[in-house]
Amino acid sequence: MEKKVRLLIGKVGLDGHDRGVKIVARALRDAGFEVIYTGLHQTPEAIVNMAIQEGVDAIGLSILSGAHLELFERVLHLLKEKGATIPVFGGGIIPPEDIVALKKMGVKEAFTPGALTDQIVKWIEDNIVPQSL
Amino acid sequence: MGTSPTLNTTSLSGIPFETFYDERDIEGFDYQAKLGDPGTFPFTRGIHGDMYRGRLWTMRQFAGFGTASDTNARFRYLLSQGQTGLSVAFDMPTLMGFDSDHPSSLGEVGKCGVAVDSIEDMDELFAEIPVGEVSTSMTINCTAPIVFAMYLALAKRRGVPLSSLKGTLQNDMLKEFIAQKEWIYPIEPSLKLTIDIVEFCTNHVPLWNTISISGYHIREAGSTAVQELAFTLSDGLEYVKRAIGRGLGVDQFAGRYSFFFNAHIDFFEEIAKYRAARRVWAREMKERYGVKDERSLWMRFHTQTAGCSLTAQQPHNNIVRTAIEALAAVLGGTQSLHTNSLDETYALPTEFAATLALRTQQVLAYETGVPSTGDPLGGSYFIESLTDEIEGRAMDYIRRIDEYGGMVPAIEAGFPQKEIQEAACLYQNELNQGKRTVVGVNAFASDEDESIPLLRVGRKQQEEQIRKVRELRARRSNAAAQKGLDALKRAAEQGENLIPALVLAVESLATLGEVAKALQDVYGKYREVSYI
Structure with a gap:
């Protein structure tokens, strides 16, 4: 039997805008992925610990406060420090040139307002594979 | 992507629109009971008889970024460009303590x-x-008492009497637990602090608008117009109940409660929403609380165009959306307006985008002729029918919240949160x-890259701010700051109104984070x- 893709979807940083992340989390769950939602106001440390403990196949983070460069950088750094190779993607209020910077940093993809959930589902299907057991 | 996009025939709240409306849709319509002239009960047509001829809406663009001096420069620029009030946006750490x-x-x-x-x-x-002359709106909630204490302390420093201060604090924690989700303390102490501000201002800062009861964030979180209206009014009724519980007379404080609504893209539904809001508020205040002063019946509100409608x-399409939404707000009789910028x-x-947004309001005010007549759509079969429909649907929600025992038990049961989330998903x-x-999203999409210049807030400003706060802690008397914090904690433990102790604490150069933490030691933390 094919293993389900398991995703950690979360809010990192201080902003409380969770409309988008919850819609995405639900759409991903409805599309058949296993979704763990972190709740609001998580630190990068908490996100990385949860992702490793839960053995997820990817981490999706939502940031709408403008702190995306620093917070993604910190999450990627902590993952590397712990020797984890979990792909990270995200979304939020992110200017195009920052998306370029994020990708250079190692973030796999970043979605902005106006992205349809179908596009996000398709991106996961095309890019995230379940880790071997 | 479809080649023939759908034309909407139901409102964003799911109200079906008819092909046309006639007198059958407003059967038994009673002008006095339903509308009344502008400036008369139930204020459906507006709170002032002369409407915008007497006083145009306040053009109040929300601004704030970087360090205090960066934002100060933007404020002075906006004032020089004809803006008539200030509105401070704080960064996330300030908002969260x-x-x-x-x-x-x-x-x-x-x-x-x-x-x-x-x-x-x-x-x-x-x-x-000049803080004694400008009116300043501050969008701040869980740390509102701390930031307000700083503003009061600043006025004292400059010799400005508190009785001359004009402005608004958002200070609406209920909608934080429902929608915006910036909190520190649990619900009860959060609301205690809200009412501390109401009580203090009633006695000492009489021109201050103590709570801006906000539907804006509820709408941005995905609610319908009906939910926005209903949850906001239920929040308002809760704040009235609690201030009365503090021993204040309703006519002492209710006139200083103001409201804050969203202006979304569904044009007529929004106009009907504002009209219904005024009518329901005036009626509920009269029936529930026996208000005597007419001002306590007035729903005065600020409006911001819908950030969530922008793409x-x-x-560039956002300029058009914002203009249409601003028009709805003005046709709905708003007292104050923020128009969003195309790049948000x-x-x-950017300064360019913020100026264009302000110019949108100026065109509306001075070129279109729209402000010359109060409630120009009043009497339209469609608008009156839609106003009644929205009122009816909102009252159903308000009654359900009453059945929970008010907004606090409703929030604890997750009721408004779930309703909003379902609407957002739908x-x-x-x-x-x-x-x-x-347009541009699921129709008329284009592959062409439409890039626009954007404002950058660099790491340099962050480093500068971090340096400043550390330098302050090194320079001040730590003993004095600690004394201020200890006195604050004692006042909190004894259940006193905390505003005086907060003013002393910030005057002792205790920082926002230290003050927030001191209160957290007493009150604990909210968990969602x-x-x-």
Whole structure:
């Protein structure tokens, strides 16, 4: 039997805008992925610990406060420090040139307002594979 | 993507629109009972008889970024361009009670607003701005008492009497637990602090608008117009009940409660929403609380165009959306307006984009002729029918919240949160399925890159702010700051009104983060149960 893709979807940083992340989390769950939602106001440390403990196949983070460069950088750094190779993607209020910077940093993809959930589902299907057991 | 996009025949709240409306849709319509002239009960047509001829709406653009001096420069620019009131946007650490050098502030300092760590930042923010003359709106909630204490302390420093201060604090914690989700303390102590501000202002700062009861964030979180109206009014009724519980007479404080609504893209539904809001508020205040002063019946409100209606795709289209939404707000009789900038799905607005947004209001005010006549759509079969429909649907929600025992038990049961989340998902599904059209998103999409210049808030400003707060802690008398914090904690433990102790604490140069933490030691922390 094919293993389900398991995703950690979360809010990192201080902003409380969770409309988008919850819609995405639900759409991903409805599309058949296993979704763990972190709740609001998580630190990068908490996100990385949860992702490793839960053995997820990817981490999706939502940031709408403008702190995306620093917070993604910190999450990627902590993952590397712990020797984890979990792909990270995200979304939020992110200017195009920052998306370029994020990708250079190692973030796999970043979605902005106006992205349809179908596009996000398709991106996961095309890019995230379940880790071997 | 479909080639023939859907035309909407139901409102964003799901109210079906007829092909046309006639007298059968407003059967038995009673002008006096339903409308009354502008300035008369139930104020459906507006709270003032002369409407915008007497006083135009306040053009109040929300602004804030970087350090206090960056934002001060933007404020002085906006005032020089004809803006008539200030509105402060704070950064996330200030909104959540963290100093700029706290680990949780990583990357957030000065990003979505201005960083304020101490009274010294507050002083810089209002440099060369006469605080006794301008009216200042501050969008701040769980840390509202701390930031307000800084503003009061600043007025004292400058010899400005508190009785001359004009402005608004958002200070609406109920909608935080429902929608915006910026909190520190549990619900009860949060509301205690809200009412401390109401009580203090009633006695000492009489021109201050103590709570801006906000539907804006409820709508941005995905609610319908009906839910926005209903949840906001239920929040308002809760704040009235609690201030009365504090021993204040309703006519002492109710006139200083104001409201804050969203202006979304569904044009007629929005206009009907504002009209219904005024009518329901006036009636409920009269029936529930026996209000005598007419001002306590007035729903005065600020409006902001809908951030969530803007798109990252084809961002110039956002100028058009914002203009239409602003028109709805004005036709609905708003007292004050913020128009969003075209670039806000990417970043805080550039000076150019913010100016264009202000110019949109100026065109509306001075070129279109729209403000000359109060409630110009009153009497339209369609508008009156829609106003009644929205009122009826909102009252159903308000009654359900009453059945919970008011908004606090309703929030504890997750009721408004779930209703909003369901509405948000429904809307997203409609977009995905092409049942609802958004130009540039699921119709008329374009592959051409439409890039626009954006405002950058660099790391330099963050480093500068961190340096400033550390320098302050090194320079001040730590013993004095500690004494201020200890006195605050004692006052909190004894259940006193905390505003005087907060003023003393910030005057002793205790920082925002230290004050927030001191109160957290007494009150504890709110934990949300979240679900998807």
